[in-house]
Amino acid sequence: MKAKTLWLSWLYMFILCTVLGFIPEPTGFFKFLFVVIAAGFFVPGFVLLTKADHRDQVKTIRIIRNLAIAALVLDMGLIILNFLSALMAEVWGTVFYYMLVVLGSPLVCGQYWALTLFGWACLMVYAISLLKKQK
Numbered sequence: 001m002k003a004k005t006l007w008l009s010w011l012y013m014f015i016l017c018t019v020l021g022f023i024p025e026p027t028g029f030f031k032f033l034f035v036v037i038a039a040g041f042f043v044p045g046f047v048l049l050t051k052a053d054h055r056d057q058v059k060t061i062r063i064i065r066n067l068a069i070a071a072l073v074l075d076m077g078l079i080i081l082n083f084l085s086a087l088m089a090e091v092w093g094t095v096f097y098y099m100l101v102v103l104g105s106p107l108v109c110g111q112y113w114a115l116t117l118f119g120w121a122c123l124m125v126y127a128i129s130l131l132k133k134q135k
Helices: 003-021 029-040 043-054 058-087 090-103 105-110 113-134
Strands: none
Touching: 003 029, 003 043, 003 090, 003 105, 029 105, 029 113, 043 058, 043 113, 058 090, 058 113, 090 105, 105 113
């Protein structure tokens, strides 16, 4: 696969996770399907890192590392804001939840937040190890 195709597939997986994140509390097979889709969201990122390592494309590795770090920080911040919104007006809870669904889409789609945070952390650590190997 070309790198452009992988970047686009990663974008489409993000959009799919965002749309599925707005479906409230799926059960049974659909819950399983959503978890698989959220876990599958990270596949293009790992493939991009692997291909970038074989082609010595440090720029791609840095982009994915920075993206993973930004996603981890943003997701954790939005989770904290969602918890703190219990002390605020109801509208803030709704606003923060919609922000979490859109900006942290695999997080809400997969419903197991630790799984998504683990996926971002794995991408970050893999990218960092590849950058150290390049030096």
